[in-house]
Amino acid sequence: MNERMAPGHMYQSRLGTGIQWQPGVVKLWEGGQVTAKAPHSTQSPYEFWYNLAFKDSFPEVTHWWFRSAWTQKVRLTSLQGQLADGAFWGLMQFIDEQSPAQMYTITETKLPIISVPYPPKEVQPINLPLRLALSCLIVGIAKEVFIPNQWYIITSLVHKCHLEKAFPTRQDAIPCHIDGIGNPLRESLCRLQGIKQ
Numbered sequence: 001m002n003e004r005m006a007p008g009h010m011y012q013s014r015l016g017t018g019i020q021w022q023p024g025v026v027k028l029w030e031g032g033q034v035t036a037k038a039p040h041s042t043q044s045p046y047e048f049w050y051n052l053a054f055k056d057s058f059p060e061v062t063h064w065w066f067r068s069a070w071t072q073k074v075r076l077t078s079l080q081g082q083l084a085d086g087a088f089w090g091l092m093q094f095i096d097e098q099s100p101a102q103m104y105t106i107t108e109t110k111l112p113i114i115s116v117p118y119p120p121k122e123v124q125p126i127n128l129p130l131r132l133a134l135s136c137l138i139v140g141i142a143k144e145v146f147i148p149n150q151w152y153i154i155t156s157l158v159h160k161c162h163l164e165k166a167f168p169t170r171q172d173a174i175p176c177h178i179d180g181i182g183n184p185l186r187e188s189l190c191r192l193q194g195i196k197q
Contacts, residue, residue, distance in 0.1 A: 005157065006030065008054055008064035009126055010045065010193045015067075019054055021045045026057050036060075046197045049190050052167065055160045063157040066189075067124040071155035074119075074134065076104065076141045078148040087115075090141065090148075092134070094119040104138055105179075111172065114138050115179035126192045128185050129166045130156035131178050139175050 006028055011018035016032030021040075026048070028036040038057040042048040055061070077091045083105065091101040102117035114135040118124070133154050140146035158166045167186045168174060174185070181188050190196075 003062045004060055005063045005065060005069060006035075006058060006061040007066070008158075009066045010049070010195065012067075019057075021048050026054070028058055028061075044197075045195045046190055049193070049195055050186055050197075052163050052186075055163055059160075061160060063159055064163065065127075065157055066129060067126045068122055068130065069155075069157055070119060070122050070127065070130055071153065071157060072119065073151045074137065074154045075149055075151045076137060076146075077101075078141060079106070087113075088142070090138075092117055092138075104134075106138055106142055106176075109177070111175065111177050112139060112142070113177045113179055125180075126189070127156050128178075128181070128188060128192070129158045130154070131181075132166065132174060132185065135176050135178050136174075 007017040009018045011020035011029050017029055020027040020029060024039060026038055026040050027034045036058055040048060040053055040057050042053050072095050075093050079088045079090045082088050087105040087107040089103050089105045092104045093099055093101040099120060104117060105115040107113040116131055116134040137146060137152060137154065141148060167189050169184050169186045171184045183191060
């Protein structure tokens with residue numbers, strides 16, 4: 001089976017990418033052009049994205065990205081200390097040794113609250129898969145599952161079989177809370193795109 005990547009976010013005219021929802025039909029935009037059209041039966045954009053209907057509308061797409069298909073190397077230090085608010089902190093470095101390290105934090109609660117930096121030029125709040133992958137890496141460092149100061153390949157691409165895991169409907173379905181994302185990630189996928197129920 002051939003691999004096919006596509007944007008899973010709502011169509012952005014300034015980017016020329018995304019899925020344009022219209023009653024009865026959705027259009028997949030890539031590089032400023034419509035590359036596919038498909039019928040759908042959802043009653044609203046909220047229903048379409050909340051139910052991840054794009055994976056059924058475009059079954060030929062194997063991997064989805066959300067404003068960025070960022071795939072690169074990341075390494076973390078172990079926890080280095082504790083801040084005044086009680087959060088523990090460490091450093092995260094992207095791509096290579098020349099990139100400046102940035103601080104990450106983890107606050108111990110029933111589910112830890114993780115604050116992750118963005119890679120350089122990748123401030124894309126809608127890229128929840130990247131934020132989740134980085135958060136899970138931090139949890140792994142804190143629990144000594146991953147080795148500090150070792151490079152790991154992290155991707156924001158989501159295989160179509162893993163969309164439900166990447167965007168769960170329950171907050172406790174992932175091992176942490178991502179700082180600033182109060183809702184389950186499926187709701188956040190809609191909210192961060194301005195899609196209301």
